[in-house]
Amino acid sequence: MHFNLQQQIDAGESKTLEFKRQLPKGEQLAKTLIAFANTAGGKLVIGVDDQRQILGIEDDEFEMMDKIASMVHELCQPSLMPSIYLETLQNKTLVVVQVFRGNQMPYFLKYQGRDQGTYVRLGATNRQASLVMIHELERQALNQSFDEQIAWQTALSELDLTPLIQAFEQVGKPLNDAKMRSLKLIRQQDGIDYPTHGLMILLGRYEQVAIKCARFKGTAMTLFLDKKEYTGDLFNQLEQTEIFIKNHLHLRGEILGLQRTDTFEIPMPAIREALVNAIVHRDYSNSGRDIKVGIYDDLLNIVSPGGLPNGITLDEAMHGRSEIRNKVIARVFKELDFIEQWGSGIARMQQICQQADTPAPRLKETGDFFDIEFVRTETTSQDESSEKSSEKSSEKSSEKLPPILALIQSNPKISAKALSEELGITSRAVEKQIAQLKKDDKLERIGPAKGGYWRVK
Template sequence: MPETNRIEYKICLSREMDLEKHVVAFLNYREGGMIYVGIDNQGQTVGITDPDGDMLKIKDRVKNNIAPSAMGLFDVVSEERNGNYVIKIIVASGSEKPYFKKKYGMTEKGCYIRVGTAAEPMPRQMIDKLYATRTRNSIGKIKAHRQDLTFEQLRIYYDEKNRRLNKKFKKNLELTTEDGSLNYAAYLLADENNISIKVAKYSGDNRVNLIENNEYGYCSLIKATKRVLDKIDLENRTAATITSKERKEQRLWSSIALREAIINAFVHSDFTREVPPKFEIFNDRIEITSAGSLPEGLSREEFFEGYSIPRNKELMRIYKDLEMVEQLGSGIPRILDHYGEDSFYFSENFLRLVFPAIEQVTEQVTEQVTEQVTEQVGKLLLVMENIEYTNTELMEKLNIKHRPTFHYNYLQPSLNQELIEMTIPDKPRSSKQKYRMTMKGNKLKKAINNDTE
């Protein structure tokens, strides 16, 4: 494979090879990229003799020679190709652009951007523009309202991985602001905080009958994550199907996809809004909701292809240290191995993942619903995707100009049957009101499509 806008090849790691330049270029590039060491410019594998030693040198150079900090934004792994070892450096697009080589500062000699297959100096105008729009409201920059925090739980988890925390761990893990105060990332990871993490369980397919409301928060986010993983794993029972030939056993949900979705909800949630992730179990599905939609500069297509712009690089770094996260950008592809893109629901403020349970008999449910819906409701569902729409956008898709006709024949019946829902249900007449399909509506749409094929 030749070099591309996201792939750079280097024969070996040396002082002459300007590694920092290429890492900076990918940090500043909206899609990030990968640098392979041990492959020549033609894409031929030549290998390296000391992968472990070179990996340590790479981590050290990226950590100490680039600003703002790239910790949590890059990953270094070794791969075997044709009997030889190569190193792959995965670089995510950063949210604090422009990144630069510390030696030259925020100048044209220090800032680079990926252009085609090359790392080019960034023009002064672009440097100034990026700096003016740099993300400033992040958990690393917000000062914690408590400074008497303790981190015994975090120490235990690091000890379990034989990674001792020294006296400078708060600074090394970027748990302090520029003035040395503990930041909001530290607050989230402290032994005690005020972050509520709930796992709710309902007896039906809606939120009417709540039968469990388990609290796993108010502790280190790492501990809360592990407790939620354990709870969901208990709920993910094994279902058995017995045929004349064999007995097949399968868990209600993919364990791999569930784990990735739960950890992603913790690592990528927008905690600056003080809205924690939410986990809900219904009799036909599980829903995982996190605050914050797609990071700025990342499209839906790039998101599904595995491009990574970590929202909370401080959390990402620690979750990687504790081996709870694998390679950058691997989470979404792992989920897509088991569930389709229609399991992801995006809004302006939230991202929700909906995983159906394998034991739900969707055919019987959708047949009953199909008999009750009108032709107009069916048409409305067919023009909708898993995004949010305004009144006007839906009318344009249906080519309807008379608002009362749309409201009484299309919109209201769909709302009444819970096939679509409002994004602001407590303010039905809000000027910012939008509509999206529900899980029930999505199932019905699929049934209608199957009937017409």
């Protein structure tokens, strides 16, 4: 979907858009353009402030454009070739610097070097890339995926392939050596067969290959009623997670003709699609991070680490664009009929929910994580109903609030740093928003900076 510049500015800063009142210092400008080139591309618009007001530029336009080109040439490596042009909005001139996702990643600040000077875009902020991220960018530039690479530390003979063989047998397909090679589950080096990371992941041989499930009381993470952690092969994890979810969702009965049909408040095929999406597209290269499934009174939340793969935007994903982060996992899941066709998962979730007359799932990219939320449509048990009612009324009142106020209302002791991470904006931008809300008499601080809390008026 194409939006003109005015519509983009109205939507605010994002993964692909940043505003500056005036020409930033060279390093600041270079960091933003490098982050765009390493992520999903983007536009830096000069002449717009943090409140989205169009101020225009006061300096000579063409002199500024030459200065930008010179800064980029001096500071960025490999060379970036941004498109620098003028746009007139509200009779004011803006300078737009547009960079597309590069094919020579990683891009970095020349004087800082690759390891220290590589930046990526997370939400509306530029973040210094870790070595894990840098290696992922290098793989993307070579069109390789982490799961296609050889897992040198493990001998193929050490692995029990039974879960994988059984999964293929269930769909009537044999899993022989030739098939394992074509799916890149094994690769040969110097006449010896080695497992790939993809095979190790499918068998659940890494600590980060896990799904953590929790049923929380109420609508926050403060108190849990049940929790489980599933490890082992991915097929077992998927099955056990589905059972956990079913145990904590309500059934609703419907009379069709002479027969009663019981269905879950959220259609299970849509949940299964979301779980498969999380398993196939999450980032496995970064240890210590796993998939989390949270069930609250009001929603079911599935969070996978890694954000959207290979720099695509949420809008592109919503419109069916498919980018595969884990090629081995994806091929296997397609072969086993977990995936119908590339890029159809989100559309199928929405279609299934629509047919079941339940709310469409909410999708969001928060920093380096991807979130899918399903709204629960059934009430909880009678003894929780009054508590639920008060939670719902406060939730409804917060729906109309700006995101920052909604977060503060749900957690009055939330820190500025946590707000920055949740909203995907800089700490400075959070401080500005808070200052404006206090000025508008919508927010007040009770008690000291440390140990106090916020009150939404």
